[in-house]
């Protein structure tokens with residue numbers, strides 16, 4: 001039987017599987033990171049880090065229901081030095097994406113410079129879309145001036161493959177404009193999308209919000225966001241330079257979901273909400289389901305349908 005190949009490339013980085021974790025999902029502590037290294041995920045993405053350790057927002061700060069999740073974690077992370085030390089001491093068996101989420105341009109440059117010195121880091125995913133900093137920070141990805149300024153400066157010193165994680169956009173013109181900014185720079189990939197910001201889940205019985213920070217408002221992930229995420233992937237695929245890879249993220253819980261993302265133009269996918277729900281065995285399950293689905297369709301490599309979404313004329 002012909003082997004089904006679900007390997008991929010992100011900016012010339014080879015991944016043995018196109019399925020990895022989303023930043024923020026079970027990738028903060030030493031134990032969680034070790035589990036990811038031992039798993040069948042195609043790459044490891046770390047929790048977005050800052051210069052210093054952060055405890056994050058008050059609990060409860062994560063809630064899930066059947067078709068979605070809401071979170072306002074507040075960037076709990078162990079600080080960049082922890083992630084660097086972890087990666088230095090471990091035997092690395094897959095590409096490592098260090099996620100960085102500084103509070104300012106200056107902090108982002110500082111963190112990127114630090115990460116540039118570490119050979120075990122394959123790529124940097126700069127998070128321009130964290131929605132949950134109480135009273136503090138705008139979502140950088142919605143500030144086109146900020147993104148232009150960031151990209152203009154960062155490639156003056158950065159030597160690592162670098163991508164940006166974007167928030168979801170809801171107007172085609174915003175995606176077009178963001179793509180034309182990105183196309184001016186030697187960026188390796190984009191990850192889209194982060195959670196949909198400012199959602200609100202209500203418990204009708206207790207007549208209450210379900211998370212404590214920000215009066216219950218938070219980023220929405222999980223199955224319900226998949227159509228929005230797919231539209232962002234598909235539109236960016238049509239507007240971006242072809243050498244810029246897209247990592248799709250949002251509402252993946254089956255092999256068929258992975259297929260849909262690749263069909264829309266993603267070269268790889270990240271799994272957040274469903275990974276938190278199901279645990280580390282999800283990577284084996286999704287790989288198996290994706291391969292079975294491809295076999296049924298007579299595809300033997302993701303290259304054969306990547307970006308081939310049909311229109312109805």
Ligand code: DHB
Nearest residue numbers: 072073074075076130132
């Ligand atoms: C957090 C949430 C995000 O969606 C993100 O991109 C980064 C951090 C958080 O609340 O910790």
